[in-house]
Structures are given as structure tokens and as C-alpha cells.
Amino acid sequence: MQPIRLDIPEQFKTDRLILRAPEVGDGAMVNEAIRESFDALSQWMNWAVNLPEIEETEESVRFNRAKFMLRERFMFYMMEPITNRFIGTCSFVKVDWTALKFEIGYWIRTSAAGAGYMTEAVNGLTDYAAQHFGANRVEIHCDPHNTASRRVAERCGYHLEAVLVKSAVDPFKQIRDDCIYAKVRLRDGALGYPV
Structure with a gap:
């Protein structure tokens, strides 16, 4: 498979949200949400070490747009349909096309x-992985x-498959454990976890 050739939707809907790929010019709205949420984000997100300027966030938007087009990473912005308010991201941050693991x-x-x-x-993105990528495995760390x-x-419905001891680094450069939740393709083709 040549992932660059995949024709996949850049947008999809759930009951209350539109999830869409980044677009040039999104930097200001994303930056506003980061600034509002920086105290919470800086506890868990390695990229949230310093409060970014709008221009830096716009660079990130364009980088993520390019990665989406190259089929290397799939950032989706969560938007409220009526207000068009940006409320966060839900993305495939790592992609393994050989194993079809996301x-x-x-x-x-x-x-x-x-x-x-x-x-x-997350439920919407899990369905997206199954429908458009034929995912064998989807993880949340x-x-x-x-x-x-x-x-x-x-x-x-993700299954806690393992807690890897001392396998990750937190935003404060401290070694931490890493929970791995997973869904896998079952015999009937659905994503779930064998019990």
C-alpha cells in the first residue's frame, strides 16, 4: 500500500462535533484554546512546556496539515458545528502502515x-481507523x-493492556510509566479486545 495515494475524508461528523484536518489560518483559534488550557496541558503534554505565540501555533498548524497530506500523521480539530468553536484535538499521532497500527x-x-x-x-476516530485504514490495532497511551x-x-471500550514501567518522559523531563490501552481487529472484523 502507498499511503500517499489514499483518498480519505479530511472531515467527519459525530453527534455533536465536526472533526477536520488543520487548515492554514487556524493558528489563532488553536492558540486561544492552548492559552486557556495551558495549566492543565502543561501537566501532561510534552509540547506544552512553553506558552506559544500565535505565529508558533500557526507553524504547528501548517506542519500538521503537511503531515496529514503526506499520510504520516492525522491531526483532527474538534469543532462545535453551530458556533464553529475549536475545542481540542483528537488525532492519530503515530502511524505504522506495515502493521496497520495507529x-x-x-x-x-x-x-x-x-x-x-x-x-x-475518540469513538469517532476509532471508527475512522477501522473504516478508512482497515486498522488491525488502535492504541491510546x-x-x-x-x-x-x-x-x-x-x-x-479500550482495554488496559499494559503499564510499561519507566518507559516515557513527562513534560518536566522525569521518567514515568506509560499506560497502553488497545483495541484490535477481532475475527468478526470489529475493533475490540478478546476476552
Whole structure:
């Protein structure tokens, strides 16, 4: 398979959200959400060490747009359809085309947390992986102490497959453990976990 040849949708809908690929000019709205949520993000996200300027966020937007087009990484922006308000990202942050394995990463702006949006987005992205990529495996990695992220994975039916001891680095450059949640392709073709 040549991933660059894949014709895949750059946008899809869930019940309450539109998830779409980054577009040039999105930097200001993404930066606003990062600034609102920086205290929460800086606890868990290695990229949230310094508060970015709008121009830096726009560079990131364009980089993620390019990675999407190259089929190397798939950033999706979570948008409220009526207000067109940016509320976070839910993305395939790592892609292994040989094994058809995809890792989902996500964050949500503080003012939108607790409303079930992330659970909805992760379920939507999991379906996207099955439908458009024929995924064999989808993973979610998170810090064991990040209870909000763990709850999302569990509500979406992901199975805690392992806690890897001292296998990751946190934003403060401290070695930490890493929870790995997974869904795999079952015999009936659905993504789930054998019991």
C-alpha cells in the first residue's frame, strides 16, 4: 500500500462535533484554546512546556496539515458545528502502515472538558481507523496519573493492556510509566479486545 495515494475524508461528523484536518489560518483559534488550557496541558503534554505565540501555533498548524497530506500523521480539530468553536484535538499521532497500527492522542480545552466531547471524538476516530485504514490495532497511551485521559479510554471500550514501567518522559523531563490501552481487529472484523 502507498499511503500517499489514499483518498480519505479530511472531515467527519459525530453527534455533536465536526472533526477536520488543520487548515492554514487556524493558528489563532488553536492558540486561544492552548492559552486557556495551558495549566492543565502543561501537566501532561510534552509540547506544552512553553506558552506559544500565535505565529508558533500557526507553524504547528501548517506542519500538521503537511503531515496529514503526506499520510504520516492525522491531526483532527474538534469543532462545535453551530458556533464553529475549536475545542481540542483528537488525532492519530503515530502511524505504522506495515502493521496497520495507529495511536490516538487527544486534548481538550478546559472550558469544554467534562461534557463527553472527547469520548465522542475518540469513538469517532476509532471508527475512522477501522473504516478508512482497515486498522488491525488502535492504541491510546497516557500517564497512569492522568485519570481524565484514562477514563476516556475506558469509556470508549479500550482495554488496559499494559503499564510499561519507566518507559516515557513527562513534560518536566522525569521518567514515568506509560499506560497502553488497545483495541484490535477481532475475527468478526470489529475493533475490540478478546476476552
